[in-house]
Amino acid sequence: MCTEECLRHAASPQAAVSRRAALTGLAAAALTVGPARPAAAAAAVPGRHTVRDLTHPFTTTFPTFAPGEEARRGPYKAIPDDGYYMQEWRIVEHTGTHVDAPVHFVPGGRTATQLTPDELVLPAVTISVARRAAGDPDTVLTVADLRAWEREWGRIPTGAAVLLHTGWDRHAANQRYRNADAQGTMHFPGFGADACEWLLSARHIRCLGIDTLSLDPGRSTDYPVHFTLLGADRYGIENLTRLRTVPARGATLVVGLVPWEQGSGGPARILALA
Missing domain, CATH: 3.50.30.50 (Putative cyclase)
Known part of the structure; x- marks a missing residue:
């Protein structure tokens, strides 16, 4: 993540203009390329092996060994307010895969x-x-x-x-x-x-x-x-x-x-x- 100096620079008017221009360009590129697709359960590595994902998605609804141990998550940072996105999780170590x-x-x-x-x-x-x-x-x-x-x-x-x-x-x-x-x-x-x-x-x-x-x-x-x-x-x-x-x-x-x-x-x- 950014240091405080980095965040001060990011908050300047000049940086805001540059950031808006960059984001506009990125958004246009994303529209051209199309939305990202979720990771496949198996993918071929050219000239090597097939990679198989043996992992369940980590969710708040995945069953746990004891009721009440389910993971919890909530908002922490949002792009409109903070300039970047993050979640906050509460987990028991033995949750999910x-x-x-x-x-x-x-x-x-x-x-x-x-x-x-x-x-x-x-x-x-x-x-x-x-x-x-x-x-x-x-x-x-x-x-x-x-x-x-x-x-x-x-x-x-x-x-x-x-x-x-x-x-x-x-x-x-x-x-x-x-x-x-x-x-x-x-x-x-x-x-x-x-x-x-x-x-x-x-x-x-x-x-x-x-x-x-x-x-x-x-x-x-x-x-x-x-x-x-x-x-x-x-x-x-x-x-x-x-x-x-x-x-x-x-x-x-x-x-x-x-x-x-x-x-x-x-x-x-x-x-x-x-």
């Missing part, structure tokens, strides 16, 4: 600022239980599922992100996403605790990701996957979307985590290159 850093469940664990760049760009494999989840919202990924996947696709790479496609992202616009029963217990798929332990001990994975509100299944009350994964100094990603578009293996995951100060994780832009 986001990362769980180790400190989220582990006292003294690493924070968002301590996750290193080489941990945030990593090979990814995608395992689907979507067909099973459609009939059983409480289903979990098992060691048997992992062994069956490896028989078809080969060994899960060391240091990989394992992404679980449950198909649950299709419910993100409605109450089915939380899928709470009359007692308030949520029902949606997740990683099984045994599968998490096996992936850490036998395959030395770096990250787990899922297209639901939690790495653990919705009905969990003791969150063993969180404790096991984050306790092993690994991280998780929740509320992914479009995992059906990511190949079973061969993709590279790019985790655009903001280095939030003392962050227990936080909202992130997640991209898959394949």
Whole structure:
């Protein structure tokens, strides 16, 4: 943003004339080019890969793990009054598509600022239980599922992100996403605790990701996957979307985590290159 000196200069009559002329030119150019189009969910990079966006738009209506944690936003600066546009947000760190850093469940664990760049760009494999989840919202990924996947696709790479496609992202616009029963217990798929332990001990994975509100299944009350994964100094990603578009293996995951100060994780832009 501008310094005070910059703002004083911008407020001068001469600057105002120049600014009006520049804005007029920009407006004319915008009309010539046409309105900007929203970012596509996938874009081809010439000579390289297709980039798939696995991130939900960050909104005030996106479902949260606990009611009342929804993001809030409001006006902060407006072009007619202030010369520029800004919003003010109030968020809980674990809102929308986001990362769980180790400190989220582990006292003294690493924070968002301590996750290193080489941990945030990593090979990814995608395992689907979507067909099973459609009939059983409480289903979990098992060691048997992992062994069956490896028989078809080969060994899960060391240091990989394992992404679980449950198909649950299709419910993100409605109450089915939380899928709470009359007692308030949520029902949606997740990683099984045994599968998490096996992936850490036998395959030395770096990250787990899922297209639901939690790495653990919705009905969990003791969150063993969180404790096991984050306790092993690994991280998780929740509320992914479009995992059906990511190949079973061969993709590279790019985790655009903001280095939030003392962050227990936080909202992130997640991209898959394949």
